[in-house]
Amino acid sequence: MRRSIITGTGSFLPEKVLTNADLAKMVDTTDEWITTRTGIRQRHVAADGELTSDLATAAAERALEAAGRKADHIDLVLVATSTPDQTFPATAATVQANLGITNASPAFDVQAVCSGFVYALTTADAFIRSGQHERVLVIGAETFSRILDWNDRSTCVLFGDGAGAVVLEAGEGEGTARDRGILISRLHADGRQRDLLYVDGGPSSTRTVGHLRMKGREVFRHAVTRIAEVMEEVMEEAGVRGEEIDLFVPHQANIRILMGTARKLGIDPEKVFVTLDRHGNTSAASIPLALDEAVRGGHARRGDLVLLEAMGGGFTWGASLLRL
Ligand SMILES: CC(C)(COP(=O)(O)OP(=O)(O)OC[C@H]1O[C@@H](n2cnc3c(N)ncnc32)[C@H](O)[C@@H]1OP(=O)(O)O)[C@@H](O)C(=O)NCCC(=O)NCCS
Numbered sequence: 001m002r003r004s005i006i007t008g009t010g011s012f013l014p015e016k017v018l019t020n021a022d023l024a025k026m027v028d029t030t031d032e033w034i035t036t037r038t039g040i041r042q043r044h045v046a047a048d049g050e051l052t053s054d055l056a057t058a059a060a061e062r063a064l065e066a067a068g069r070k071a072d073h074i075d076l077v078l079v080a081t082s083t084p085d086q087t088f089p090a091t092a093a094t095v096q097a098n099l100g101i102t103n104a105s106p107a108f109d110v111q112a113v114c115s116g117f118v119y120a121l122t123t124a125d126a127f128i129r130s131g132q133h134e135r136v137l138v139i140g141a142e143t144f145s146r147i148l149d150w151n152d153r154s155t156c157v158l159f160g161d162g163a164g165a166v167v168l169e170a171g172e173g174e175g176t177a178r179d180r181g182i183l184i185s186r187l188h189a190d191g192r193q194r195d196l197l198y199v200d201g202g203p204s205s206t207r208t209v210g211h212l213r214m215k216g217r218e219v220f221r222h223a224v225t226r227i228a229e230v231m232e233e234v235m236e237e238a239g240v241r242g243e244e245i246d247l248f249v250p251h252q253a254n255i256r257i258l259m260g261t262a263r264k265l266g267i268d269p270e271k272v273f274v275t276l277d278r279h280g281n282t283s284a285a286s287i288p289l290a291l292d293e294a295v296r297g298g299h300a301r302r303g304d305l306v307l308l309e310a311m312g313g314g315f316t317w318g319a320s321l322l323r324l
Helices: 020-024 031-038 052-067 091-099 113-129 191-196 216-238 255-264 283-296
Strands: 002-012 016-019 042-045 076-080 107-110 135-143 161-172 181-189 197-199 212-214 247-250 305-312 316-323
Touching: 002 052, 002 113, 002 181, 002 283, 016 020, 020 031, 031 255, 042 161, 052 076, 052 091, 052 135, 052 161, 052 283, 076 091, 076 113, 091 107, 091 135, 107 113, 113 135, 113 161, 113 181, 113 283, 113 305, 113 316, 135 283, 161 283, 181 216, 191 197, 191 216, 216 255, 216 305, 216 316, 247 255, 247 283, 283 305
Parallel strands: 076 107, 076 135, 247 305
Antiparallel strands: 002 161, 016 042, 135 161, 181 316, 197 212, 305 316
16 A cells, blocks of 8 residues: 655754743733743744745755755655745745756645645645655745734734655555554644634735734634544544554644643643744644654654644644654
8 A cells, every 4th residue: 555654854943032031022921921821932033034935945955865865856845834935936836946856846835824734744645645746845834923913912922933844755555554654634624713813914805914813712712622623533543542642743832732632632741742832833834843853852763653733724624643
């Protein structure tokens, strides 16, 4: 059975760090409020002129190196982002050019906000399993600092910039949960909830970029339910119990959400990989950034069973279960 296997990971964070103390000088907030309500202590912010495509390219180069692949081995580039360099072309096209890929393989963006990486990974997996592609770069990259309202304390303290990438390659498995590769993914959306988390601008509506708006408490309430549901769905379909998960790499939005869902699903708190304290919520970049840190730090090894989940604006949500 054809499987899509992660053969390399990479990530990149902009140099500039904004701490909670820095934010307390900008808006009416405190380190104590942000830390206890969210788990975030600091976030990275891209420099002027440092674009989403730049972060994505740096992360992709590291993933290619880890996989032992050259850029031209890649036959599909997917970038999950809600903060593209431009309305068009797709950031993926810019990344393809930056990497020097000249084999005319396709490149496109996937827009599912914080679920973007799980959506892109699932898309790449479907392309690989159909036999259409062999080696795909799947990148999550964001510069959310550019769409934040820096006067709105309820949102500006939550997000950060960064990028993460994986090289996903075709391989063979037996068709069991012992195979390496993506074992199962499930994606969902409910557009009726789009007004709870959105950006109040866009080319077709306001001809502007707009700012992020969120009804935090309601998003929180939905997130807890939806994330647990989709995790249960993939674990049940794969016949895997919470205790069997070697590493849980959730979308990093709020420490209370991710520890709460792990507990509900019987996943040991020790197996929850957390980068939220240092990165904030980097939207589509948060899972591949965390996965790369886990791999490079020796927390995730070949053969480990890894569960990914995310929820974001739309609402969109999804989960992937894979063996490294
Ligand atoms: C945003 C979030 C941290 C807020 O935490 P909360 O416990 O729900 O807090 P509330 O929004 O109810 O606000 C509580 C109070 O804190 C205040 N507050 C909001 N932001 C604040 C800040 N940065 N500093 C200090 N006080 C703040 C509010 O004004 C409110 O004050 P009030 O009670 O006087 O009206 C939380 O709702 C959350 O994480 N939601 C999900 C967000 C998420 O995951 N989004 C991304 C999905 S991908």
